[in-house]
Amino acid sequence: MKLFFALLALGVGVSLAEKVRFDNYTLYRLTPNNEESLSFLQELEEATDAPSEYNFWSSPVKVGAEVDIMVPPHRSRFFEAAAKSRQMDFQVVMDNVQEHIDREDIRQKFASERFGWTSYHTYEEYNEYLRTLVDRYPNTVTLLQGGTSYEGRQILGVRVSFSSSNLNRGVFLESLIHAREWITGAVTTYVLNELLTSTDPAVRRIAENHDWYVFPVFNPDGYVFTHTSNRMWRKTRVPYSGSCFGADPNRNWGHYWNSGGSSALPCSETYRGPRAFSEPSTRTMSEFITSISHRLVAYLSFHSYSQLLLIPYGYTAAYLDNYNVTYPLGLRAAQSLASRYGTQYTVGNIVEAIYVASGGSMDWVKGTYGTEIAYTYELRDTGRFGFILPAEQIIPTAVETLDSLVTILQYFQ
Ligand SMILES: *[C@@H]1O[C@H](CO)[C@@H](O)[C@H](O)[C@H]1NC(C)=O
Numbered sequence: 001m002k003l004f005f006a007l008l009a010l011g012v013g014v015s016l017a018e019k020v021r022f023d024n025y026t027l028y029r030l031t032p033n034n035e036e037s038l039s040f041l042q043e044l045e046e047a048t049d050a051p052s053e054y055n056f057w058s059s060p061v062k063v064g065a066e067v068d069i070m071v072p073p074h075r076s077r078f079f080e081a082a083a084k085s086r087q088m089d090f091q092v093v094m095d096n097v098q099e100h101i102d103r104e105d106i107r108q109k110f111a112s113e114r115f116g117w118t119s120y121h122t123y124e125e126y127n128e129y130l131r132t133l134v135d136r137y138p139n140t141v142t143l144l145q146g147g148t149s150y151e152g153r154q155i156l157g158v159r160v161s162f163s164s165s166n167l168n169r170g171v172f173l174e175s176l177i178h179a180r181e182w183i184t185g186a187v188t189t190y191v192l193n194e195l196l197t198s199t200d201p202a203v204r205r206i207a208e209n210h211d212w213y214v215f216p217v218f219n220p221d222g223y224v225f226t227h228t229s230n231r232m233w234r235k236t237r238v239p240y241s242g243s244c245f246g247a248d249p250n251r252n253w254g255h256y257w258n259s260g261g262s263s264a265l266p267c268s269e270t271y272r273g274p275r276a277f278s279e280p281s282t283r284t285m286s287e288f289i290t291s292i293s294h295r296l297v298a299y300l301s302f303h304s305y306s307q308l309l310l311i312p313y314g315y316t317a318a319y320l321d322n323y324n325v326t327y328p329l330g331l332r333a334a335q336s337l338a339s340r341y342g343t344q345y346t347v348g349n350i351v352e353a354i355y356v357a358s359g360g361s362m363d364w365v366k367g368t369y370g371t372e373i374a375y376t377y378e379l380r381d382t383g384r385f386g387f388i389l390p391a392e393q394i395i396p397t398a399v400e401t402l403d404s405l406v407t408i409l410q411y412f413q
């Protein structure tokens with residue numbers, strides 16, 4: 001009954017919702033140069049989540065670290081003046097964000113094509129794709145429901161196992177926990193397809209020597225919302241106070257939750273939620289991961305953008321656990337990735353490479369189960385297109401990423 005009403009409310013909400021447009025919205029890149037500038041930006045971030053206001057593509061967390069902020073046209077004069085008065089240099093990365101979104105959304109053209117990687121796909125299309133894999137590879141692919149979202153959507157994934165006993169080492173791929181990072185779901189499903197179809201011996205080896213758990217859409221409510229209402233949505237869709245929606249599902253996991261780099265304010269893009277695992281999606285997925293944790297040797301979570309390969313943990317800069325293994329392995333993985341098209345990644349502990357960010361899924365998996373290999377990817381690019389990476393970059397991004405996965409999993413051979 002509760003679910004029925006939730007779905008009813010959802011249906012009404014969706015049919016009435018206007019799709020937010022970003023005409024003449026400017027994406028600025030700037031660097032807070034002192035504590036005062038930093039707190040100015042932080043206050044701006046926490047002031048509102050109204051789609052017509054500032055939208056932080058990255059968080060102002062420390063002095064000297066670049067921040068990308070999308071500013072509506074009616075705010076740009078104030079914003080530039082405020083930056084200048086604080087001696088913060090800024091550059092305009094995009095002068096009309098909507099233009100980029102329109103170009104990205106050429107997928108109508110492909111409406112009749114089968115599932116592929118020349119365009120981005122919806123939540124329903126990803127689920128449909130997973131189901132077709134089960135039909136096509138019944139001995140290898142198993143459909144799994146890992147969890148359920150606040151709005152009652154299934155969080156679907158597959159297990160791929162070429163071993164009849166399903167006793168290979170487990171590798172987990174997670175994407176689209178941050179809804180607007182569309183490239184991530186495209187990359188994990190591309191990798192999934194390669195695991196099943198590639199004839200490259202190196203790919204066959206990693207495919208067949210592991211049991212794979214692939215969950216393309218970790219945050220279905222947020223992801224659906226990026227298609228129906230607001231392309232720039234990041235969080236879940238749980239209603240919180242002050243007419244703000246959503247906690248950051250990658251600040252909500254229960255390993256050193258609320259240990260820096262997350263916000264207590266529901267309007268913030270990095271709102272950690274009222275408590276660890278407050279979000280149904282993170283709670284149910286954590287239960288699923290627990291159920292297979294004894295199998296897992298690798299947990300890989302996919303984000304965008306910045307071209308980083310990140311090592312636990314996000315709550316401390318200390319080199320814990322097997323950092324002395326994962327750092328050099330990460331460097332080799334980044335080299336493999338670069339050898340394909342020259343794409344450069346930076347490798348490091350989360351805190352060093354970006355900033356403190358506690359409550360992430362990787363921290364929880366590694367911290368709770370000691371999973372040997374755990375990395376977080378921040379995929380292409382470094383800010384030219386940011387979250388709106390053109391669809392023609394899907395395949396190259398996925399191909400180079402797969403190269404790095406081959407290197408990472410050679411660790412177990
Ligand atoms: C965007 O800016 C251009 C140039 O200033 C203007 O002609 C146009 O009307 C603006 N579009 C919207 C939707 O405000």
Ligand SMILES: *[C@@H]1O[C@H](CO)[C@@H](O)[C@H](O)[C@H]1NC(C)=O
Nearest residue numbers: 320321322323324325326328
């Ligand atoms: C990493 O450090 C641990 C603990 O100090 C040590 O036992 C191990 O041999 C080191 N591994 C490598 C690859 O250096």
Ligand SMILES: [Zn+2]
Nearest residue numbers: 178181303304
């Ligand atoms: Zn992210």
